Amino acid sequence: MTNDCIFCRIVSGDVPADVVLETDHIVAFRDLSPQAPVHVLVIPREHVEAVGTLGSEHHDLAGHLLLAAREVAEREEVHQSGFRVVANTGREGGQSVDHLHLHVLGGRPLSWPPG
């Protein structure tokens, strides 16, 4: 955990968030600038910067993240209608917070290309 990482502070409870799912490995909460009726972020409790910095030691964590995205879609009742999972790395990817997060978007048709 780093004190200046806003997502680490959400994990620790220092910063409030509208949490929809918590496990031993991840926290999922609503995006403050939602781009769809359902827009939830899934983050690991452990501070990992991005998909681009995942190493083999994060194999287990990566599995937890993707399965949690599915769980969030189910809880938010978009698993039947459909949803999109998005992860941004770096400048051209559009990453805004340097703590790995999966966006789970649904509740409206998502267009193509994805940005």
Added chain:
Amino acid sequence: MTNDCIFCRIVSGDVPADVVLETDHIVAFRDLSPQAPVHVLVIPREHVEAVGTLGSEHHDLAGHLLLAAREVAEREEVHQSGFRVVANTGREGGQSVDHLHLHVLGGRPLSWPPG
């Protein structure tokens, strides 16, 4: 494997693809309708329909997929400039082939929202 799944047929070699990475668990190949200078699909060898149908038995596979996306970004030299990983489930998610695939896009700035 199902005979009528185009991605299973790519895995088996029945259908050609521009493969960029192969492991025991995944195959990664270029999208036929690229939406960015780098646009690669990462699929599991095992037929799994979508993120929306992942179960706890797919934990390991999910980890392999996300780590392979990072590996692809590195091989395609977009891991420094940035990239986006996208997975569509179902109709509103924009899923076009019912075999789980992660899109890895890079080589240009990706805009927001992601569709």
